[in-house]
Amino acid sequence: MKQKSMLVLALVVIASLVLAACQPQTIVKTVEVTKEVKVVETQVVEKTQVVEVERKAFTTPHPILSDLKVRQAMYHCTNxxxxxxxxxxxxxDEDAAKLIMDTFIPKDHWAYAGEGAVQQYPFDPEKGKALLEEAGWKLPEGANVRQKDDGTVLALKFYTTTAAFRQAWAAVWEKQMAACGIQILRNHVPASWWFGDTTGLQVRDFEIGAFAWVGQADPGGQTLWACDQIPLPENNWQGQNYMGWCNPKADEAIKKANNTLIKEERIKWYKVVQEEYAKDVPAIPLFNRTETFSAVSTLQGFAPTPGEEYYTYNVYDWERPGKDTIVIGFTQEPASLFTLVESAMVANLAAGLMGFRSYTSLNYDFQPETMKQLSTIENGLAQNNDVEVKEGDMVLDAAGNPVKLEKGVKVINANGEEVEFDGNPVKxxxxxxxxxxxDDLKWQDGSPVSQADFELGYKIACDRESGATTFITCDKTQAIEFNGLSYTVTWLPGVQDPLYFLAPYGFYPSNQPIESEGPYKGKTLKDVPAKDWATLPEVAEKPWSYGPYVIKEWVKGEKMVFEANPYYYRPVKTKNLVIAFVTPENAEAQLLTGAVDLLGSETLAGLTEQLVNxxxxxxVKNYVIAGATWEHIDFNLWVK
Known part of the structure; x- marks a missing residue:
């Protein structure tokens, strides 16, 4: 029988399904394989060769977690x-309930969508079980773990840190999942691995993972929820969207929320992101971590508030009836009161008694303090102009760095688009x-705050020899003009900081006399070079106050003594305030014996039986409020 050679084309088709949250589509890659096959004329035999085609990492939906019903079920099974x-x-129970979160934004936050605006998943294990049944995960008679008809077991690896706090709640969550027939294989790993640059979260080496984000007055979020912020091998693992969640509607909204300075528009777009986040369940938001305070029961006016980092924000209103002194216990002593170089919490709390803050951030929103009002576009104190920039101009590039504009530099144009500068002017x-x-700001000697004081504040903040921890604000400033008790900043083109309405520079008493021994004795503060400020007692230990209290004495290792400032623009209810330095071991004992009147969250890790009793x-009265840090459980929606 005559034979002939034929070329048979074998097609290998590989399809990868994209999650529903990312708009369903099929990506088809076709590979042609040519192979010579001998065929008998009366009988055609085709031989198909299976060819392995390299697949990009994280393009395969997770076999369990890609199912929305499974994620919703796990949410309902979580108490x-x-x-x-x-x-x-x-x-x-009352304080615990205040910590519960249902989106990625705290409930006290100005950008929170509201409980009625997002899909809710109340604790309902029966509903969770029903969803698992619908998804094909059955519980065989006598079994504890669900499985599919093909024998696949509903078991998932869960990663988090070794911290005792997380071990405690993770063990409870494991039992909650077990009650719904889900096996959780719990792994507590070193933080160095979990948060490493080339391990754990960053390379998405997990199925389910728990950790915490820190909430801020500005929600940000673009690096967390945008589609182009998913860490992948091809982008060198850049981004923090570890879940691989890509929802086009949320992606557009999070970018728009971060590309407008109008608050109402930002609220609208953040609501969209929260709605989509709740629908898709790429993660389970759990609860805010706590901040704990304890004070003598007679202390009045003390009001720690979520979103406000410094609980001394209203210290002028504190009082103990019949007492002229309030004592705060610190377990750490400030290194300096020059907060331009010393950023420790205790230093800022102590310095805050003397002013040094232009705003507060109660409930994650902003309120003017020494500012007359916030400088917003809405009230006309700010303008966001379109300007034409050319080669050689200083601008903020697309990555947020101040640079000289030249060919190849990427910038955000006036339309909010990222473009590469080609030499032609761009808006x-x-x-x-x-x-x-x-207008009523006065120093502790009664002299009014002046324009010279603001000029000195800017000069020192931007002097490279001052020892300041950062100069990024100075580098983003194109020009500044002073006019009495106001100044106008022209920012570099491209600066679109959502907190633009907060005053970036403070002020110092230019005419404060220098009384300490040394080369500047007899001069005034404005005469001292920036390089010597950090070691000058008039700056580091006894700065002049325009706030509610004046520092009178600092006994190193023992206490700091403050006295009410008679020139403060509000009445101060308690004459004296003392910061006493105590040890962590005896802090509570000092409170309970009356040696101190208040312990703050920087001292207390949480409630103890001693404080509860x-x-x-x-x-005493204990205060437990929702802190900015919040715990959550993330689902990795894809596998390598």
Whole structure:
């Protein structure tokens, strides 16, 4: 029988399904394989060769977690209140309930969408079980773990740190999942691996993972939720969208929320992101971590508030009836009161008694303090102009760095688009903002704050020899003009900081006399070079105050003594305030014996039985508020 050679084309088709959250589509890659096959004329035999084609990492949906019903079921099987109480066993039900989160934005935050605006997943294990049944995960008779008809077991690896706090609540969550027939294989790994640059989260080496983000007054979020922020091998693992969540509607909204300076527009776009986040369940937001304070029961006016980092923000309103002194216990002593170079919490708390803040951030929103009002576009104190920039101009590039504009530099144009500069002029946005301050600001000697004081504040902040921890604000400033108790900043083209309305520069008493021994004795503060400020007692130990208190004495290792400032623009209810330095071991004992009146969150890690019992006895009042840090469980929606 005559034979002939034929060329048979074998096609190998590989399809990868994209998650529903990313708009369903099929990506088809075709590989042609040519192979010579001998065929008998009366009988055609085709031989198909299986060819392995390299697949990009993380393009295969996770076989379990890519199913929305599974993620929704796990959410319904999660009792967040029990998780809070596992981490904080002494917290009351009332305080625990205040910590629960249902989106990635705290409930006290100005950008929170509201409970009625996002899909809710109340603790309902029966509903969770029903969803698992619908997804094909059955519980065989006598079994504890669900499985598919093909024998696949519903088991998932869960990673988090070794911290005792996380071990406590993770163990409870494991049991909650087991009650719904889900096996959680819990792994507590070193933080160095979990948060490493080339391991753990950053390379998405997990199925389910738990960690915490820190909430801020500005929600940001673009690096967390945008589609182009998913860490992948091809982008060198850049981004923090570890879940691989790509929802086009949320992607557009998070970028628009971060590309406008109008607050109402930002609220609108953040609401969209929260709605989509709740629908898709790429993660389970759990609860805020706590901040704990304890004070003598007679202390009045003390009001720690979520979003406000410094609980001394209203210290002028504190009082103990019949007492003229309040004592705060610190377990750490400030290294300096020159907060331009010393950023420790205790230093900022102490310096805050003397002013040094132009705003507060109660409930994650902003309120003017020494500013007359926030300098917004809405009230006309700020303009966001379109300007034409050319080669050689200083601008902010697309990555947020101040650079000289030249060919190849990528910038954000006036339309919000990232473009590469080709030598032709390009239009960019430029903020010009006027910052106005109160007319009744006075130094502790009664002299009014002056324009010279603001000029000195800017000079020292931007002097490279001052020892400041950062100069990024100075580098983003194109020009500044002073006018009495106000100044106007023209920012570099491209600067679109959402917190543009907060005053960037403070002020110092230019005419404060130098009384300490040394080369500047008899001169004034404006005469001292920036390089010597950090070691000058008039700056580091006894700076002049325009706030509610004046520092009178600092006994190193023992205490700092403050006295009410008679020239402060509000009445101060308590004459004296003392910061006493105590050890972590005896801090609570100092409070319970009356040696100190208040312990803050920088001292207390949480409630203790001793503090709970003391409150029952009427000796102290404990305050537990939602902190900025929040715990969550993330699902990796893809596999390598």
């Amino acid at each position: 967040k209140l029990d998780l809070v109480k596992a981490g904080y066993p002494l917290i009351s 960019m946005k430029q903020l010009v903002v006027k910052y106005e301050f109160r 003391a409150e029952k006895e009427g000796k």
